[in-house]
Amino acid sequence: MLIEEPKDFIEKSSICIHAVSPDGIIKYANEFELETLDYEYDEYVGHNTSEFQLDKDSLDFMLKKLGSFESFNNYPARVQGKHKVVYILYNSNVFQDGDRFVHTRCFGNVIDKELYDFHKNRSSRQKLQPLLFTRYNRHIRPFRSVSRG
Numbered sequence: 001m002l003i004e005e006p007k008d009f010i011e012k013s014s015i016c017i018h019a020v021s022p023d024g025i026i027k028y029a030n031e032f033e034l035e036t037l038d039y040e041y042d043e044y045v046g047h048n049t050s051e052f053q054l055d056k057d058s059l060d061f062m063l064k065k066l067g068s069f070e071s072f073n074n075y076p077a078r079v080q081g082k083h084k085v086v087y088i089l090y091n092s093n094v095f096q097d098g099d100r101f102v103h104t105r106c107f108g109n110v111i112d113k114e115l116y117d118f119h120k121n122r123s124s125r126q127k128l129q130p131l132l133f134t135r136y137n138r139h140i141r142p143f144r145s146v147s148r149g
Helices: 006-011 031-037 056-067 113-137
Strands: 016-020 026-029 072-080 085-097 100-111
Touching (some): 016 031
Antiparallel strands (some): 016 100
16 A cells, blocks of 8 residues: 555656657656656656657667557667766556557666676577577488388
8 A cells, every 4th residue: 555645656667668659759757767867847847758869770669669569578778868978778558548559657777788788689689599509400410210120
């Protein structure tokens, strides 16, 4: 049971929280996200996410997943803060009304560049893993039973 109001719980959380419309407009950002990126409310909320996401491939991935009503976890992104680049791991899903996409529910943890690089490389390795496994298996000889007679 929450003792404080849910709105205060979200607004004062120590994690980045924002909501994005289906057309990519940031509809809400909590205080922690605004402080982390060093933006005033009007400099961030009401703007398109593409203004802040520095990796087009990351943004495309996130929009594709969310557009298909799929969740994702621990996805790395480089975000342009007012004065510096901020590395964030995002978890997100879609709030929907029936089959209508209403807005995203995005939660982000600030990370350092080293952890960002690790997660980006992990994402790349996961995409390559089936290919690498196939190449490796071409060199394995099938097992043959040996009869002793």
